[in-house]
Amino acid sequence: MxxxxxxxxxxxxxxxxxxxxxxxxxxxxxxxxxxxxxxxxxxxxxxxxxxxxxxxxxxxxxxxxxTLEDVLAALHLQVNDWAEQAVLDALAEAGRLPLAERVAALFRAYAANVTADPRRIRITFVEIIGVSPRLEEQRLERRSRWVDLICAEAEAAAARGEAAPRDYRLAATAFIGSVNGLLHDWSAGWVEATLDETVDELVRQLLAILRPPAWTEDGY
The missing domain is CATH 1.10.10.60 (Homeodomain-like)
Structure with missing residues (x-):
């Protein structure tokens, strides 16, 4: 048609x-x-x-x-918009909290939103996969927005002296893949941990990226 x-x-x-x-x-x-x-x-x-x-x-x-693919595309964007708005609202409330608390607020908001309804996780991480080149491009574009958000937070933290100054794009891309995989596995029952424990692990991973062992607030 x-x-x-x-x-x-x-x-x-x-x-x-x-x-x-x-x-x-x-x-x-x-x-x-x-x-x-x-x-x-x-x-x-x-x-x-x-x-x-x-x-x-x-x-x-x-x-x-x-087509039904148009519906799936619109639903995928809507689910991502809900999660993104939840994160932006949490970051606005976090204000100038210390980095560890700000990162925790970010991921608690994201995890609470996407896991509130298991169907949202399935749309984001399962149903969208392999449908068409168009939807794969859309999926990667939305992932890129999450990477941009992590990079922006990392760069702001570095400017405040709370994180190591570096190009974070590669690390952020790898980390977002970890977030998606871990939350999907948790929702599927493959991870023996509470949601809080799962989020705590993600927070520790991101802080380790932002503050490698050799780094201090005075620099390397």
Whole structure:
């Protein structure tokens, strides 16, 4: 299908066309979180099944999306946006706390958000993998945003004299891979630890990157 069907315009039921469209989109994404993030999963879901779960018609689906891949793409971005906003809010509250406390606040906020609903983890770390080159590019772009955030925090800490001055991009990229892998394994029950213990381990790893053994606040 070349594009979406044209949605109705004008007011209906006291709502504008834009309000109705936003409501339909929300319902499709909520249904997608249920079906893609649990059973049967993205690859076994049909447009008809998703529309039924959303309480909408397939025609309404095609007014909002072209394909199920478009829905998965939008849901993946939404899940990442939720987590990113939780982290930014936590960092704003952390203010100028010492580095260790600030790092802990960052990861507690991230972990609390993504693990609050196991379906979010499945969307982020499982269902998105291997779908298409387009979604792989999107996944890597969102990972890059997390790398940028870690680098920005590291550089700010170095400027305050709380961390070693260096280029952190390679280390941050490796660390984000560790975060994703560990939280996925924890949610799958493969890690015998509480969430707090898991986050504490991530905090220790990041602090070890920021403050290698040979470094002191007076420099190497």
């Amino acid at each position: 070349a594009g979406r069907l044209r949605a109705p315009t004008g007011r209906y039921g006291g709502k504008s066309a834009a309000e109705r469209q936003a409501e339909r989109r929300r319902r499709f994404l909520e249904a997608a979180l249920r079906l893609f993030g649990d059973t049967p999963g993205y690859r076994a879901t049909t447009v008809a099944a998703l529309s039924e779960a959303a309480g909408l018609s397939t025609r309404q689906f095609y007014e909002e999306f072209r």
